[in-house]
Amino acid sequence: MAHADERLFLWLNGFVGTIPALDRVVTWLVSDYLIPVTLALALVMMWFIKTDKDTRERHQIGVFVALTAMALSSLGVFIVNAMYFRPRPFESLDATLLFYRPTDSSFPSNAAAAVFGIAFAVWGVNRRIGSMFIAAAAVYGFSRVYAGVHYPLDIVASALIAAPVAWLTFRLRDLLMPIIRLVMKAVRILCLA
Amino acid sequence: MFTFATDYYLCVLIAAIGVLQIAFSIGKIRGLLIFKSPIIARGGGLALAVAAFIWFFSTGTRNINDYEGGLDANTQALFFFFGAFSAVVVTFVVASIVNYRMAGPTASRDAGLDAVRDTNYAKALARSLSYWWKNWRTQTKDYFSG
Incomplete structure (x- = not known):
């Protein structure tokens, strides 16, 4: 399994340098700022976008659930990282790097788990918007492999951690409701919800 | 000279102002629109958001580790909050002035x-x-x- 993972990584990372324009695009996509910030701004948009009150409230609750799922997915990765350390591919293999040299464990990807956590939670609220979020998270994951930061399995593991975490957060959102309702009531006073 | 964090804050601020205009236009929240025309609100909002990212990525190296001048996840989240909150405040002030008679x-x-x-x-x-x-x-x- 690990051998196939390394081979797939080397095949994908082997394209670096063949199309300079693609490398430049990936350098932006893999950044800690483009896709995570875009998804965060999309959550801001989700907060306001619906015209009828009930649907808007469902989306606003979804924003809270997505942020909770993101935090819990990162926690899940933190726990796995504490038990298992996998060196980054650029440390073990002859890889070309389009990113800085992170020092934490490669498996699973914390950044990918966070964006997948948001994406899966949004999918639970709105399939169409959620699908776009998942596509963005997948592009982010792919870019991190292409750029030499992660093995493919690191990204798959992140999605596999984030999916049940998001599902559980979505299912248990009723436990968060007293806090969510209180915050939303406060925000409503400011005409923001 | 702008620091990395200031650049990031400005990027989020400008992009969020654009995104808010798109959201208010689609959500038909006319009291918060700076431009009444949906085409200008949505097109202008998108242009503002895209321009913010292009400016951010073209004015310096952005793939930097946090101990070399980049932002760690917590600082990034904090500055995102400040940037988005500032965008909300700016939008409310400007929209309140523009829509004074509404x-x-x-x-x-x-x-x-x-x-x-x-x-x-x-x-x-x-x-x-x-x-x-x-x-x-x-x-x-x-x-x-x-």
Whole structure:
């Protein structure tokens, strides 16, 4: 399994340098700022976008659930990282790097788990918007492999951690409701919800 | 000289102003629109958001580790909050000035965002705060009564 993972990584990372324009695009996509910030701004948009009150409230609750799922997915990765350390591919293999040299464990990807956590939670609220979020998270994951930061399995593991975490957060959102309702009531006073 | 964090804050601020205009236009929250035309609000908003990212990525190296001048996840989240919050404040101030004369049908005093659908934000906020100032005891009874 690990051998196939390394081979797939080397095949994908082997394209670096063949199309300079693609490398430049990936350098932006893999950044800690483009896709995570875009998804965060999309959550801001989700907060306001619906015209009828009930649907808007469902989306606003979804924003809270997505942020909770993101935090819990990162926690899940933190726990796995504490038990298992996998060196980054650029440390073990002859890889070309389009990113800085992170020092934490490669498996699973914390950044990918966070964006997948948001994406899966949004999918639970709105399939169409959620699908776009998942596509963005997948592009982010792919870019991190292409750029030499992660093995493919690191990204798959992140999605596999984030999916049940998001599902559980979505299912248990009723436990968060007293806090969510209180915050939303406060925000409503400011005409923001 | 701008630091990395300032650049990031400005990028989020400008992009969020654009995204808010798109959201208010689609959500038909006219009291918060700076431009009434949907094409200008949505097109201009998208252009602003895209321009913010292009400026951010083209004015320096952005793939930097946090111990070499980049931002760690917590700082990034904090500056995102500051940037988005500033964008909300800027939008409310500018929209309240631009839509100074807007006073649509009076919504219920605890209508929240719906109160700004056809009313200037400053007026809607004043009405809401005045309502809550008078009724906070009854409105918070469910949360704090024993």
